Amino acid sequence: MTASTRATTAEPEAVREPDRRVVSLDSVKRTATLAAVLLALLVVGAVTRPDIFLDPAKLWSNELTVLSLASAIGVITIGMTFVMIGGGIDLSVGALLALASVWCTTVATQSFGVTGVIFAALAVGTGAGIVNGLLISYGRLVPFIATLAMMVAARGLAQKISGSQTQINRISFVNELASGKILGIPYIVVIFAVVVVLGWILLNRTTFGRRTVAIGGNAEAARLAGINVKRHTLALYALSGLCCGIAALIVVAQTTSGSNTNGDLYELNAIAAAIIGGTALTGGRGTIVGSLFGVLIFSQIANLFTVNNLPTETQRIVNGAIIVCAVLVQQLQMGRFRLPAFAWTRRGRTPAT
Amino acid sequence: MTPEVVLRLTGVVKSFPGVRALDGVGLEVRAGEVHCLLGQNGAGKSTLIKVLSGVHRPDAGEIVWQGEQVSFTSPHAALKAGIATIYQELDLIDELSVAENLAIGQEPRRLGFVRRGVMRRAAQRVLSQLGHPEIPVGAEVGVLPAAAKQIVSMGRALSRRAKLMIMDEPTAVLAHGEVQNLFRVIRDLTADGIAVIYISHRLEEIREIGDRVTVLRDGRTSAVNLDAKTTPTRELVRRMTGRSIEYVFPERHAAPHTEPLLAVEGLGRQGEFSDVSLSVHKGEIVGIAGLVGSGRSELLETVYGARRPDTGRVLVDGRPLHPADVGAAVRAGLGMAPEERKRQALLMGEPVYRNITLASLRRFATVGFTRAGAERAAATRIADDLELRPRDVHRPVRTLSGGNQQKVVVGRWLLGGTRLLLLDEPTRGVDVGARAELYQMIRRLADSDVGVLLVSSEVPEVLGLSDRVLVMREGRLIHQAPAEELDEDTVLDLVMAGSLLEGSPT
Numbered sequence: 001m002t003a004s005t006r007a008t009t010a011e012p013e014a015v016r017e018p019d020r021r022v023v024s025l026d027s028v029k030r031t032a033t034l035a036a037v038l039l040a041l042l043v044v045g046a047v048t049r050p051d052i053f054l055d056p057a058k059l060w061s062n063e064l065t066v067l068s069l070a071s072a073i074g075v076i077t078i079g080m081t082f083v084m085i086g087g088g089i090d091l092s093v094g095a096l097l098a099l100a101s102v103w104c105t106t107v108a109t110q111s112f113g114v115t116g117v118i119f120a121a122l123a124v125g126t127g128a129g130i131v132n133g134l135l136i137s138y139g140r141l142v143p144f145i146a147t148l149a150m151m152v153a154a155r156g157l158a159q160k161i162s163g164s165q166t167q168i169n170r171i172s173f174v175n176e177l178a179s180g181k182i183l184g185i186p187y188i189v190v191i192f193a194v195v196v197v198l199g200w201i202l203l204n205r206t207t208f209g210r211r212t213v214a215i216g217g218n219a220e221a222a223r224l225a226g227i228n229v230k231r232h233t234l235a236l237y238a239l240s241g242l243c244c245g246i247a248a249l250i251v252v253a254q255t256t257s258g259s260n261t262n263g264d265l266y267e268l269n270a271i272a273a274a275i276i277g278g279t280a281l282t283g284g285r286g287t288i289v290g291s292l293f294g295v296l297i298f299s300q301i302a303n304l305f306t307v308n309n310l311p312t313e314t315q316r317i318v319n320g321a322i323i324v325c326a327v328l329v330q331q332l333q334m335g336r337f338r339l340p341a342f343a344w345t346r347r348g349r350t351p352a353t
Numbered sequence: 354m355t356p357e358v359v360l361r362l363t364g365v366v367k368s369f370p371g372v373r374a375l376d377g378v379g380l381e382v383r384a385g386e387v388h389c390l391l392g393q394n395g396a397g398k399s400t401l402i403k404v405l406s407g408v409h410r411p412d413a414g415e416i417v418w419q420g421e422q423v424s425f426t427s428p429h430a431a432l433k434a435g436i437a438t439i440y441q442e443l444d445l446i447d448e449l450s451v452a453e454n455l456a457i458g459q460e461p462r463r464l465g466f467v468r469r470g471v472m473r474r475a476a477q478r479v480l481s482q483l484g485h486p487e488i489p490v491g492a493e494v495g496v497l498p499a500a501a502k503q504i505v506s507m508g509r510a511l512s513r514r515a516k517l518m519i520m521d522e523p524t525a526v527l528a529h530g531e532v533q534n535l536f537r538v539i540r541d542l543t544a545d546g547i548a549v550i551y552i553s554h555r556l557e558e559i560r561e562i563g564d565r566v567t568v569l570r571d572g573r574t575s576a577v578n579l580d581a582k583t584t585p586t587r588e589l590v591r592r593m594t595g596r597s598i599e600y601v602f603p604e605r606h607a608a609p610h611t612e613p614l615l616a617v618e619g620l621g622r623q624g625e626f627s628d629v630s631l632s633v634h635k636g637e638i639v640g641i642a643g644l645v646g647s648g649r650s651e652l653l654e655t656v657y658g659a660r661r662p663d664t665g666r667v668l669v670d671g672r673p674l675h676p677a678d679v680g681a682a683v684r685a686g687l688g689m690a691p692e693e694r695k696r697q698a699l700l701m702g703e704p705v706y707r708n709i710t711l712a713s714l715r716r717f718a719t720v721g722f723t724r725a726g727a728e729r730a731a732a733t734r735i736a737d738d739l740e741l742r743p744r745d746v747h748r749p750v751r752t753l754s755g756g757n758q759q760k761v762v763v764g765r766w767l768l769g770g771t772r773l774l775l776l777d778e779p780t781r782g783v784d785v786g787a788r789a790e791l792y793q794m795i796r797r798l799a800d801s802d803v804g805v806l807l808v809s810s811e812v813p814e815v816l817g818l819s820d821r822v823l824v825m826r827e828g829r830l831i832h833q834a835p836a837e838e839l840d841e842d843t844v845l846d847l848v849m850a851g852s853l854l855e856g857s858p859t
Binding site for chain 1: 689
C-alpha cells in the first residue's frame with residue numbers, strides 16, 4: 001500500500017489481543033477433562049471392586065466388555081456427532097437401528113445369506129436416513145420434527161415386519177462378529193474403532209468435514225460461499241442412517257437376533273454422549289474424540305453399576321446429573337476464556353454494548 | 354408563545370470499539386412539534402435513537418427530559434418515562450391479537466385472569482383516537498398490512514401515555530396513500546401536545562410533516578433547529594455532506610471497456626425491485642448508489658443467485674446463469690461480499706485460513722481430502738496480499754477488527770479465480786485506515802480485469818471508487834453516468850428525491 005494510506009491508519013487492531021488460540025486450547029482442555037473423568041471412574045472401580053479393577057487380566061476382560069457394550073451406541077454417536085455439528089439432530093437413530101435389525105433378520109433376507117443380511121442392514125439404515133435428509137433439506141421440515149416422525153414410523157414398521165417377535169439370526173458370520181476375536185479383541189469393538197477413525201478422518205481431513213462445520217456454524221455464510229447446503233444436509237442424515245445400519249449389525253451379532261425393541265432410547269444416549277463430548281446443540285462445534293469419550297464415560301458408569309450390583313434406576317439418575325454437570329463445566333470453561341476480555345474492557349476501553 | 358422544550362440533549366457522546374458513533378450531539382425537541390433528524394447512513398441517527406430509547410447508555414453528555422436530567426438504563430425505563438420508539442422493524446408480536454399487542458405487559462387483570470373485554474374496549478378506544486377504528490382488535494397482528502401494524506405500534510405508545518414518539522423511517526414500509534394517513538395521525542398526536550422525532554431520508558416528507566430539522570454528520574450535529582418548511586434543499590444537503598474525513602481514493606485507470614462480463618436484463622422481484630438492466634465490463638467498477646430499502650442489496654443477492662428472480666435474467670459472458678443457484682454463480686466466476694458480514698459471510702469461531710478457503714475448498718483437496726499445507730500457504734499468501742493484521746491465519750476470525758474481517762471475506766474470492774465481485778456495503782463498520790486499504794484493493798482487482806459491482810449508501814464512496822455510477826431509488830435504476838460527471842449533491846438529490854432528473858433511465 002502507499003504511504004499516504006498508511007498515514008491515515010489508526011491500527012486499532014493492535015490492541016485487540018485476546019488469547020489467540022481459543023479454539024484449539026479449548027478442545028485440548030476439554031479432551032483432558034474428559035480423560036480425567038474416565039480415569040476417575042476407573043479409580044472408583046478400583047476402590048469399589050479391587051478384585052476386578054486391580055487384576056490386569058480381569059480388568060482387561062472387563063474393559064473389553066465395556067467396549068463391546070459401547071460399540072453399537074458408539075457407532076450411532078459418531079453419526080449423530082456429524083448431524084449435530086451440521087446444525088441438526090437425529091431422533092430416529094434408535095428406531096432405525098431396530099428397523100434395520102428386524103429387516104436384516106427376516107427369513108426372506110436371511111435366505112440371501114451373509115451379503116443379503118449385511119446389505120439389508122446398511123441399505124435400510126442409509127435409505128431411511130436419506131428420507132430424513134430429503135424431508136429436512138428439500139421438504140424444509142425442522143430436523144426435530146422430521147426425525148421424530150421417522151422415529152415413530154420406523155419403530156412401527158419394525159413392529160409390523162417382525163410381528164413384535166424376536167427373529168433369530170442364523171447367519172453364523174454375523175453372529176461371530178460378537179463372539180469372534182482378533183488379537184483378543186472382539187470384532188465388533190474393531191468395527192467401532194474403525195468407525196471412530198474413519199469418522200475422525202472424515203471430519204478433520206476432508207472437504208466433507210469442513211463443509212459440515214461451515215453449515216452448522218453459519219448456514220447462510222456457507223450457502224453464499226457456494227456450498228450446496230441442501231445436498232450436504234441430505235448426506236449428513238444419510239451418514240447417520242448408515243451408522244444405524246452398522247450398529248444394527250452389531251446388535252444382531254450380540255443378541256443373535258433382530259427385534260423391534262432394539263435401540264430403545266439410543267437417540268437420547270447418543271445426543272447425551274455427543275453433548276458431553278463438547279458438541280454444540282446449535283451446530284458448528286464438536287469433535288469425534290470428544291464424542292468417543294462421551295460414549296466411554298456412560299458405558300463405564302453402566303459397568304460400575306453392574307459390577308457393584310447397583311440398580312439401574314440409580315444409574316439413570318446419575319447419567320442425568322452427569323449431563324447437567326458436563327454442560328455446566330463447558331459453560332464455565334467458556335466463561336473463563338471470556339474473562340481476559342472483561343479485564344481488558346475495564347481498563348478504559350469501551351464495552352461492545 | 355413558544356411551547357415548552359420537553360427534551361434537550363447536550364454533548365452526547367457514544368463510542369463503540371473502533372468508532373465514535375456520537376461525538377457531541379445536541380438536540381432540542383418541543384412539545385407538540387415534529388422534529389426531523391436528517392443525516393446520511395452512518396451519521397449516527399440510529400445510535401442517537403438508541404440512546405434516547407434506553408438501548409444504549411451515553412458515555413458522556415446530558416439528557417434532560419421534561420426538566421429532569423435522566424439516564425435510561427433500559428428500553429423499559431425510557432418507555433415508563435414516556436419515550437416510545439417505533440422501530441423500522443416493528444416490535445409487535447405477530448401471533449397475538451391487536452388488543453393483546455396493545456396491552457402487552459400491562460393487561461387489565463382480575464385474580465390473575467386477563468379481562469379480555471376491558472382490554473378490547475381499551476384497544477378500540479386507542480385505535481379510534483388514532484383515527485383507525487376500522488382495524489379489528491381481535492385480529493392477529495401478523496395478518497395486518499404494514500400500515501395497520503404501524504398504527505398498532507403507535508397505539509401501543511399512546512396507551513403507554515408516551516409524551517415523545519420516535520419514528521425511525523416510518524414510511525419505508527408504506528404505500529403512498531398510507532403515508533398521508535400516517536401524517537394525519539401524526540398531526541393529531543402533535544395537536545395533543547405529543548412531540549415526535551421523525552427520521553426519514555425523503556426530503557419531501559420532511560417538508561410536509563416536519564416543523565424543525567436537526568442534521569447529523571459523522572456523529573455530530575452539523576445544524577440544529579432549521580426550519581423544515583423554508584430551509585433550501587441545497588442547504589440541507591450541504592449540511593449532510595462535506596465530510597470531516599477525506600478518504601483517499603485510488604486513481605482510476607482508463608480500462609478498455611470492451612467485453613461485457615455481466616449483463617443483467619430486466620431483472621425484477623416482487624416488492625423489491627423491478628426491470629433492472631445493467632452491465633459490468635471487465636476491469637470496471639460499477640457503483641450503485643441508493644438508500645437502505647431501495648432494493649440494492651436484494652438486487653445484488655438476486656444477481657448472485659441467492660434469491661430467485663420473478664422476471665429477467667443474468668448473463669455472464671453472454672451465457673445465462675441458472676437462476677437462484679449460488680453454486681452456479683460461483684462456478685461462473687462470481688463472488689460476493691454480503692452486507693452483513695457476520696451473519697452472511699463468516700464462520701466467526703473458525704480460523705482465518707478456513708474462512709478464506711471456504712469457497713474454494715475443492716482446489717485444496719485431492720479426492721475430497723484436504724491438503725492442509727497447500728491450503729494454509731494459499732491463505733497466508735492472501736493474508737500477505739491484503740495486509741491482514743495480525744497476519745496470523747490461525748486466529749479465529751472473531752478476534753479481528755471489522756476492517757480485517759472484511760479483508761477475509763474479500764480475500765476468499767481472490768483465491769478462487771473470481772472474475773466478477775459483488776460488494777454490498779464493503780466498508781460498513783470498517784475504520785478509516787482499513788477503508789483506504791480496501792479501496793486500494795478493490796481498484797487493484799479491477800486493474801487485473803476483475804469486474805466489480807458495488808453497492809453503498811455512502812455516496813462519496815460510490816463516487817470516489819466507481820468508474821460508472823447507477824442510482825437506484827425505490828426498486829428502480831433511475832440514472833446512470835460516468836462517475837466523473839456526477840457530484841455528491843446531485844447523487845444525494847437523486848437518491849432522496851429523484852427530483853433533479855426526470856427520464857434518462859438506463
